[in-house]
Amino acid sequence: MNYLDCSFKINGNLKKISIIEDKTLIHVIRDELGLTGTKLGCGLEQCGSCAILIDGEKKLSCNLLAKDYQNCEITTIEGLENKDGLNNVQEAFREFNAAQCGYCTSGIIISITALFDKNKKPSSQEIQNALNGHLCRCGSHSVVLKAIDSLIEN
Amino acid sequence: MNQFNSGPSINTYNKLSHWFDFSNPGILKVYSGKIDIGQHISSTLALIASKITEIKYDQIEIIKLSTDISPNEGITASSLSVANSGSAIKAASITLKINFINYALENLEIKNEDILFENGVIKDKNSNKTISYWDFAKTDDFRKIIIPENFDENSIKKINYENNQKIELKTINDIVTGKYKYVHDINFPKMLHARIVRPPSYHCKLIKINEDFKKRLVENDITLFVKGSFVAILSQDEFLVTKFLEIAKKNIFWEEKQQLSNENVFNSLEKHEKESLLVKSGGEAFYEEIPEKKSFDDPKIKSLSTIFKKSYLMHGPIGPSASCAIYKDNKFTIFSHSQSIFALKYSISKFFDIDPNLVSLKFMPGSGCYGHNGADDVAFEASVIAKEYPDRHILLKWTREDEHSWEPYGSASLNKVFGAINDYGEVIYWSNEAYSDTYLSRPSDLELTNFTSYKFLTNNFAKTKSKPKTSAHMGIHRNLDPIYNFKETRLVKNLVHDLPLRTSALRTLGAFANVTASESFLNDLASIKNIDPFDIRINHLDDERAIDVLNNLKEKMEIFKLKDDSFRGIAFSRYKNSAAYCAVGVELNVTDDLEINLNHAWITVDAGEIAYEDGIKAQVEGGFIQAASWALYEEVIFDSKEIISKDWDSYKIIGFDNIPVFTTSVIDHRGFPYLGVGEVVAGPTGAAISNALCNALGQRIKILPFTKDNITKELLN
Numbered sequence: 001m002n003y004l005d006c007s008f009k010i011n012g013n014l015k016k017i018s019i020i021e022d023k024t025l026i027h028v029i030r031d032e033l034g035l036t037g038t039k040l041g042c043g044l045e046q047c048g049s050c051a052i053l054i055d056g057e058k059k060l061s062c063n064l065l066a067k068d069y070q071n072c073e074i075t076t077i078e079g080l081e082n083k084d085g086l087n088n089v090q091e092a093f094r095e096f097n098a099a100q101c102g103y104c105t106s107g108i109i110i111s112i113t114a115l116f117d118k119n120k121k122p123s124s125q126e127i128q129n130a131l132n133g134h135l136c137r138c139g140s141h142s143v144v145l146k147a148i149d150s151l152i153e154n
Numbered sequence: 155m156n157q158f159n160s161g162p163s164i165n166t167y168n169k170l171s172h173w174f175d176f177s178n179p180g181i182l183k184v185y186s187g188k189i190d191i192g193q194h195i196s197s198t199l200a201l202i203a204s205k206i207t208e209i210k211y212d213q214i215e216i217i218k219l220s221t222d223i224s225p226n227e228g229i230t231a232s233s234l235s236v237a238n239s240g241s242a243i244k245a246a247s248i249t250l251k252i253n254f255i256n257y258a259l260e261n262l263e264i265k266n267e268d269i270l271f272e273n274g275v276i277k278d279k280n281s282n283k284t285i286s287y288w289d290f291a292k293t294d295d296f297r298k299i300i301i302p303e304n305f306d307e308n309s310i311k312k313i314n315y316e317n318n319q320k321i322e323l324k325t326i327n328d329i330v331t332g333k334y335k336y337v338h339d340i341n342f343p344k345m346l347h348a349r350i351v352r353p354p355s356y357h358c359k360l361i362k363i364n365e366d367f368k369k370r371l372v373e374n375d376i377t378l379f380v381k382g383s384f385v386a387i388l389s390q391d392e393f394l395v396t397k398f399l400e401i402a403k404k405n406i407f408w409e410e411k412q413q414l415s416n417e418n419v420f421n422s423l424e425k426h427e428k429e430s431l432l433v434k435s436g437g438e439a440f441y442e443e444i445p446e447k448k449s450f451d452d453p454k455i456k457s458l459s460t461i462f463k464k465s466y467l468m469h470g471p472i473g474p475s476a477s478c479a480i481y482k483d484n485k486f487t488i489f490s491h492s493q494s495i496f497a498l499k500y501s502i503s504k505f506f507d508i509d510p511n512l513v514s515l516k517f518m519p520g521s522g523c524y525g526h527n528g529a530d531d532v533a534f535e536a537s538v539i540a541k542e543y544p545d546r547h548i549l550l551k552w553t554r555e556d557e558h559s560w561e562p563y564g565s566a567s568l569n570k571v572f573g574a575i576n577d578y579g580e581v582i583y584w585s586n587e588a589y590s591d592t593y594l595s596r597p598s599d600l601e602l603t604n605f606t607s608y609k610f611l612t613n614n615f616a617k618t619k620s621k622p623k624t625s626a627h628m629g630i631h632r633n634l635d636p637i638y639n640f641k642e643t644r645l646v647k648n649l650v651h652d653l654p655l656r657t658s659a660l661r662t663l664g665a666f667a668n669v670t671a672s673e674s675f676l677n678d679l680a681s682i683k684n685i686d687p688f689d690i691r692i693n694h695l696d697d698e699r700a701i702d703v704l705n706n707l708k709e710k711m712e713i714f715k716l717k718d719d720s721f722r723g724i725a726f727s728r729y730k731n732s733a734a735y736c737a738v739g740v741e742l743n744v745t746d747d748l749e750i751n752l753n754h755a756w757i758t759v760d761a762g763e764i765a766y767e768d769g770i771k772a773q774v775e776g777g778f779i780q781a782a783s784w785a786l787y788e789e790v791i792f793d794s795k796e797i798i799s800k801d802w803d804s805y806k807i808i809g810f811d812n813i814p815v816f817t818t819s820v821i822d823h824r825g826f827p828y829l830g831v832g833e834v835v836a837g838p839t840g841a842a843i844s845n846a847l848c849n850a851l852g853q854r855i856k857i858l859p860f861t862k863d864n865i866t867k868e869l870l871n
């Protein structure tokens with residue numbers, strides 16, 4: 001097994017670690033760095049629960065080779081809070097109690113954060129595009145959509 | 155009727171200390187035998203306790219279920235969490251409050267009008283002396299109190315509380331910040347990550363493992379675990395174990411003892427050996443002779459018959475099942491998200507032939523749970539592995555493919571419905587024959603074979619036959635008995651044997667298929683006589699609460715104008731004919747490409763006294779969305795060799811792009827028993843969609859899911 005010394009910029013911190021060369025990014029995030037808010041749902045880029053931000057863009061982390069993302073700014077759900085506390089998307093989800101089991105929620109919050117970072121008044125089509133690929137089995141959709149709508153009105 | 159019953163849990167746990175722990179000043183800890191499986195039961199229970207005791211919601215903690223300390227309230231299922239645990243905690247709270255006030259009055263030597271009651275503390279207005287719940291809990295009086303089984307109207311009246319409080323869910327802050335811990339996130343020093351190497355299908359015996367592969371495992375510090383035909387690999391590095399799982403599949407060989415099946419499952423349901431039971435009014439099933447179906451020659455009586463079909467459905471949690479187990483000092487400690495924590499304790503102790511006290515199960519959250527999924531299997535499997543590696547935590551996770559291919563599905567089913575309506579619009583005859591595999595194969599100490607890995611561990615691949623359950627609304631015949639006062643009914647439950655896929659409890663058991671079929675068929679009978687769908691239902695109901703729910707739905711739907719090119723349908727059900735009432739309306743449109751878009755959904759529910767209104771709304775809207783997904787998209791595909799629906803591409807579920815606008819109403823019946831809402835909406839949702847679709851197409855589609863393929867086939871028929 002080949003190991004590689006890598007450094008990652010995660011949630012504003014620089015982390016130097018030695019990893020198995022072909023380790024996927026989600027396993028670095030969860031297992032090496034202990035940031036378990038990013039969830040593994042399928043490992044097949046089909047469910048959205050592993051979404052993270054790479055240089056501000058939403059990416060699914062379950063099949064990415066970690067070593068390729070060493071020079072990027074990586075943000076996970078744990079890194080969304082700012083100096084005032086929760087970011088506005090987290091705040092809206094908290095306010096609306098927009099989760100059932102919550103397994104899909106961090107991925108959705110990541111995608112919606114990426115969307116609102118670029119566009120404060122997205123159209124419903126743009127919101128749909130951002131949610132495309134996010135599966136929720138509990139049926140939290142209606143409350144999630146209300147939480148997202150509240151962000152536009154504000 | 156305003157009498158309140160404490161529910162079944164109080165029969166066994168009738169002391170305040172069974173439910174409350176006041177050992178931390180300012181904090182009330184509450185025990186419950188129910189778990190958070192996505193329905194936020196802990197928040198609802200804390201709210202119930204808070205409303206009555208007047209201790210602030212934020213100061214109430216629900217203790218996570220552990221078999222060492224929690225009351226055994228059975229399975230967290232069947233929409234009974236609020237009905238059982240909620241009623242018990244309400245009863246305990248009322249008992250506590252009444253006794254506490256009496257104690258305080260006596261000890262402070264004051265009168266009722268002289269007290270100030272704030273956040274669990276009673277203060278004498280005049281002397282400023284105080285007594286708190288926490289003081290009271292230290293007394294002998296507290297320890298001796300027995301919670302009554304019933305409360306009369308007067309004692310209930312003494313307890314004032316608001317019903318519609320806004321709360322922040324106990325878990326929400328941790329969920330939105332990524333701090334909420336699931337079993338999947340457990341980490342112990344030196345913990346081993348495990349994955350199971352599965353054969354292609356249920357009945358495969360292990361033949362050979364390549365020697366080269368074994369060497370590679372050793373080189374990479376990966377442990378191979380083999381017991382019978384049960385094979386797992388373990389490593390301290392989780393990535394490594396997932397990587398080698400793919401390699402393992404190519405290096406391990408199996409002998410297929412029995413194939414799945416290529417036969418159309420609906421043919422199998424009709425043809426295979428079955429046990430037929432007569433279901434009587436009240437919903438119980440009996441081993442009695444089934445009467446012949448009647449026929450009607452009178453030209454004034456119109457009759458109709460239809461066969462409804464429903465495919466296999468899966469639970470499909472977004473996070474695959476997981477469990478962590480350790481065997482240390484001859485004892486097991488197992489972290490699990492199973493609904494059946496207590497049953498698991500007994501099953502696992504039975505398997506290892508040890509005292510149940512040597513098995514401790516602790517609840518840790520998993521992904522949402524909608525019935526008997528992989529949670530029990532994975533906990534059992536983790537314990538089997540842990541036994542071989544004492545003193546080390548084993549974290550076993552199922553993969554997406556494991557979850558899709560190995561969970562116990564909701565059975566495929568058939569409903570043969572026949573009915574007759576007279577000139578006055580009265581349904582004078584109603585026959586419904588349900589055909590299905592079992593909905594109840596949860597493992598227990600008596601049925602260890604219900605663990606999917608049991609046959610691999612023992613190399614015993616003999617098929618077991620399930621037995622029909624007979625109690626009211628149990629399994630296949632749940633909601634087969636129509637709630638309407640039809641003149642004569644003939645209800646038959648057929649448990650069909652030797653079907654290809656593993657099945658067990660999926661949310662609502664048989665009720666989804668039965669209600670979808672019945673409520674679709676009732677519309678078809680009504681339309682022969684041009685009777686409005688609301689009228690045909692209300693005309694056959696006596697229960698005022700049922701009628702109120704339907705009238706409320708009608709009112710709510712009339713507020714909104716029907717959109718162009720759209721069509722509506724409604725349906726109604728009372729879950730198990732004894733729990734919550736629910737009426738659903740749907741407005742949808744069908745594209746030229748036969749895609750169904752859900753525009754609007756109306757839900758009216760009566761769940762007795764409202765425990766937590768927003769919680770009820772979230773549950774019924776979530777239930778609607780899941781049932782809409784079943785109705786529109788879902789179908790487990792398989793062939794003779796394996797399950798084909800191994801991932802989310804081959805098993806489509808609803809996405810954010812087909813979520814209707816909701817108008818959800820909850821009718822409050824203050825003082826009435828809590829009725830759970832986790833399942834009530836599914837049946838009426840399937841039927842309301844079916845009825846709207848029938849209006850859109852001018853033809854009944856009788857096979858679920860309503861995919862383009864199925865609709866085309868039906869239209870061509």
Ligand code: FES
Nearest residue numbers: 041042043048062
């Ligand atoms: S885990 Fe990455 S998309 Fe499902």
Ligand code: FES
Nearest residue numbers: 101102136137138
């Ligand atoms: S809230 Fe459970 S999967 Fe979305």
